[in-house]
Amino acid sequence: MTPELQVGGGAGGAPADPLAAAGGLRAFGARLRDGSLTAEAATLAYLDRIAAFDGRIQAFRTVDRARAVAEARALDRQRRSGVDLGPLMGVPVAVKEIFAIDGLPYGAGTDLDLTDIAPPQGPFITRLRAAGCVVLGTTRTTEFAAATINVDKPMPWNPADMAVKRVCGGSSHGSAAAMRAGLCAFSVGSDTGGSVRLPAALCGVVGYKSTAGAWPTQGVFALSPTLDSVGIFTRSTDDAALVHAALELKDEAAPSPRSLTLGRPRNYAFDGLDAPVRQAVEAALTRLSTAGVAIVEIDTPDVAALMPDFATLLFGEFVAAMGRERLAAGKGSIDRVPWGRIEAAFAITPAQIEAARASHRRATESATAMMAGVDALVYPTAPLVAAAAAEVSSYEASAAWNLRAGRLTRPGNFFGQCGLTVPVEMPGDLPVGLQLIGKPNDDLHLIAVARTVEAVVRRRADP
Numbered sequence: 118m119t120p121e122l123q124v125g126g127g128a129g130g131a132p133a134d135p136l137a138a139a140g141g142l143r144a145f146g147a148r149l150r151d152g153s154l155t156a157e158a159a160t161l162a163y164l165d166r167i168a169a170f171d172g173r174i175q176a177f178r179t180v181d182r183a184r185a186v187a188e189a190r191a192l193d194r195q196r197r198s199g200v201d202l203g204p205l206m207g208v209p210v211a212v213k214e215i216f217a218i219d220g221l222p223y224g225a226g227t228d229l230d231l232t233d234i235a236p237p238q239g240p241f242i243t244r245l246r247a248a249g250c251v252v253l254g255t256t257r258t259t260e261f262a263a264a265t266i267n268v269d270k271p272m273p274w275n276p277a278d279m280a281v282k283r284v285c286g287g288s289s290h291g292s293a294a295a296m297r298a299g300l301c302a303f304s305v306g307s308d309t310g311g312s313v314r315l316p317a318a319l320c321g322v323v324g325y326k327s328t329a330g331a332w333p334t335q336g337v338f339a340l341s342p343t344l345d346s347v348g349i350f351t352r353s354t355d356d357a358a359l360v361h362a363a364l365e366l367k368d369e370a371a372p373s374p375r376s377l378t379l380g381r382p383r384n385y386a387f388d389g390l391d392a393p394v395r396q397a398v399e400a401a402l403t404r405l406s407t408a409g410v411a412i413v414e415i416d417t418p419d420v421a422a423l424m425p426d427f428a429t430l431l432f433g434e435f436v437a438a439m440g441r442e443r444l445a446a447g448k449g450s451i452d453r454v455p456w457g458r459i460e461a462a463f464a465i466t467p468a469q470i471e472a473a474r475a476s477h478r479r480a481t482e483s484a485t486a487m488m489a490g491v492d493a494l495v496y497p498t499a500p501l502v503a504a505a506a507a508e509v510s511s512y513e514a515s516a517a518w519n520l521r522a523g524r525l526t527r528p529g530n531f532f533g534q535c536g537l538t539v540p541v542e543m544p545g546d547l548p549v550g551l552q553l554i555g556k557p558n559d560d561l562h563l564i565a566v567a568r569t570v571e572a573v574v575r576r577r578a579d580p
Contacts, residue, residue, distance in 0.1 A: 131169035132162040134299030142208065142302060142356045149196065149207050156196070156207030159302070160189035160251050163209045167253070167300050176273045176294035178214045179222055180254040185209065188251045205363045206249030211301040213292050214255040215262055215338035218242050225338045226258040226270060226288075228450040229443065239336015241347055241364075245305070248363050253301055256291025262307060262340050263435065263455040264288065265315055265522045268515040270452045275503050277321045277548050283503040286316040286522055289348070293320040296350040303360055304350045309340045309431060311498075311526025313348030314538045318498035318550025321540045323351045323571070325361070328535040328558045332364070339438055341431040343474060344530045354539065354571045358564050370564035375408055377566060379495040379553075380415040380488060386496035386525060393542075397549035398497045401541040401574040405495075408573045412495065417487060420528045423480060427531045430473035432462035437470065453512045454519055481533030481557055488556050493566045497525055498538040498550030525552065533557040537567045541574045 135154065139145040148154035164182050171177050192207045214224045216239070223235045246252070259267050265287045266272060273294040275283040285293050289306025293316030296304045306313045308326035317324025325348055332347035339345060351357045362369040381387075381402070390398070406412055436444065441463055448456065488494065499522055509515045529536040534557055538550035551574060555563030 131166050134166065135159040135162050136302045136352060137299060141353060142204065142351075142359050145208065145302065146204050146206070150201075156189040156192045156251060157186060159207065160185050160209045160253070163253055163301055166298075170298055171300060174274045174276060174294055174298050174300075175271060176256055176291045176298065176300060177211065178224065178255045178257050178291065181221055181252065184220060185251050185253050192249055192251065202247070202249035203363050204359055207251065208249070208302045209251045209253050210245065211253050211256050211292055211295045211304040212242070212245075213258055213289050213304075213306045215258055215307060216242055216255070216305065217336045218252060218255065221252070221255055224255075225262060226260040226267075227447075229447045231338075234439075236336045240333045242336060244364055256289070256295055256304060258289065258291065259287040260452045260455050261435065262288035262309065262312060262338065263432075263458065264452070265311070265519045266290075266454070266509060266515055267452040268454055268510065268512050272506065275320055277319070277503065282506045283547075284319070284506055284509060285503065286319040286499070288312040289350075290316045292350050293317055293322060293324070296320070296322045296352070303352075303356060306348050306350060307334075307337055307340075308346050308348045308530065308536075309344045310427070310530050311523040313350065314498050314526050314529075314536055314550070314552060315523055317350055318538045318540070318552070319503040319548055321542065321548030323354055323357055323537065323539055324550075325349050325351070325357045325537045325564065326529070326535060328560055329530070329533060331535070331558065331560055339434075341434045342438075343430055343434060343477060344427075346530070354537070354564065354568045357537070358568060361560070361564055367561070370561045370568065372568040372572065373492065373562075373565045375410060375569060377492045377569060378411040378413060378490065379405070379493055380491035381412050382417045382494060382496055383414045384417060385420045385528075389500055390497060391501045393502055393546060394497050394500060394549050397541050397543070397546070398551055401551050402495070404573050405570065410570070410573070413491065415487065415491065415494075418480065418483060423476065423531060424527060426473040426476040427527055428458070429465055429469055430477060432458050433465035433470040433473065435459070436462045436465065437467070454515050457516060477531055477533070480531055484532040484534055485556050493563055494554040495570075496552055498552035499526070500524060502547040502549065529554050535560045535563050537563055539567060539571045539575060
């Protein structure tokens with residue numbers, strides 16, 4: 118029998134999660150520098166946890182044990198010689214498989230041959246390695262990162278519920294599952310319509326999506342070059358602030374004062390919520406108001422009217438880049454959920470794509486004006502909690518769940534905004550995420566706001 122997950126202590130001979138034992142990335146780094154922990158020991162602990170638990174969770178696509186241990190040993194030698202690469206030196210990470218990484222297989226959750234379009238390692242991964250991170254391996258994605266769940270391709274087990282197999286959401290579901298299960302210190306994903314924020318919310322971790330273009334996407338499988346963005350999964354907003362500062366080579370986003378003003382969208386954002394989501398989010402908003410945070414209702418554009426432009430842009434760009442012939446030839450091997458949307462996009466013309474891009478540019482310009490006077494928008498990350506995998510095993514159920522699950526994350530991408538989700542559920546309940554949306558290119562302020570919000574609303578217990 119596979120051992121149950123343990124974060125605070127090992128099971129079945131598996132070691133404890135070094136990050137949980139340290140109390141976060143900041144304390145983890147302090148232990149590395151005072152000699153009470155080594156990069157090699159931390160890396161081996163995570164690799165042993167992966168060996169013990171990932172047979173059940175299936176978060177990883179590849180595990181690069183030998184290379185990871187060699188990298189950790191080299192970093193320990195550097196540290197002993199007086200070299201300090203910064204706060205992420207020696208930190209073991211997991212990376213979504215759509216990122217090209219020298220020495221590791223490149224993929225996009227598909228059986229199609231992508232050899233001819235596989236990119237070289239891009240600047241984001243190079244930056245990660247330069248900061249001293251140890252890459253443990255690559256994590257699973259839904260096929261082409263083009264859906265929140267698949268019906269024909271394997272999906273990870275959501276570690277938030279080890280009694281019932283539940284979906285993680287997607288497309289960065291492997292990275293979210295690895296983070297929640299304590300199989301890495303932080304993980305990397307991508308977000309085109311919610312692919313970081315949604316699985317972070319459903320797994321009960323922090324998920325940050327950068328403004329598109331703020332972190333380079335070269336070397337990342339392109340779903341929609343206009344909308345794609347890089348993101349991370351962390352234990353806390355403090356960890357997210359540390360990672361952001363280290364990779365940007367900037368000062369950290371300090372917590373904002375409690376005198377924040379958050380905008381609650383008057384339309385679309387609070388419609389059609391499952392009862393647990395509504396209860397958890399309303400309770401969180403009440404706690405914020407009690408703590409002195411102003412929450413004001415604001416009017417937003419007609420989001421529903423703009424979502425067809427989002428779909429045109431996303432799948433139109435994808436089909437144009439992949440080629441209709443390649444996709445049509447692979448129809449029999451492509452998961453039915455993304456295939457339905459891909460096949461419909463075959464009819465999209467270049468003129469329609471350009472019109473959707475123009476609509477996106479107008480929406481991005483309007484986002485800043487819409488958010489005048491507020492520090493961030495606040496609303497649920499997803500309208501639902503993680504479904505049992507058995508409930509969405511048919512094509513019809515899976516396709517319907519995909520459309521509904523990402524309803525509240527897609528607008529942030531189309532409006533060019535940055536976003537972050539914080540867990541707000543009470544211990545024992547399925548995870549619920551509170552979504553904070555910042556102005557385009559206002560990432561540093563968004564993280565500062567999130568640090569303050571998390572201090573008020575977070576009620577997460579480790580698994």
